[in-house]
Amino acid sequence: MNKQRYTMMVRVAWWWTYLYTPAVVLMICCGVVPSQHRLEADAVRAIRIVLKPVRRYEVAL
Numbered sequence: 355m356n357k358q359r360y361t362m363m364v365r366v367a368w369w370w371t372y373l374y375t376p377a378v379v380l381m382i383c384c385g386v387v388p389s390q391h392r393l394e395a396d397a398v399r400a401i402r403i404v405l406k407p408v409r410r411y412e413v414a415l
Contacts, residue, residue, distance in 0.1 A: 374396065374400075378393070
């Protein structure tokens, strides 16, 4: 993976995190509580997007 593509993926991951966190807070404030399993799955997906270039055996998820 070239450096430009990696930089773009990290930027997308960070923006996704910045947009997703307020959305979850807003849902909780409105009384809609997302399931714990869903939150964990989304968190793991975000971490994998950020750490994708790292060798698989170095990331224990």
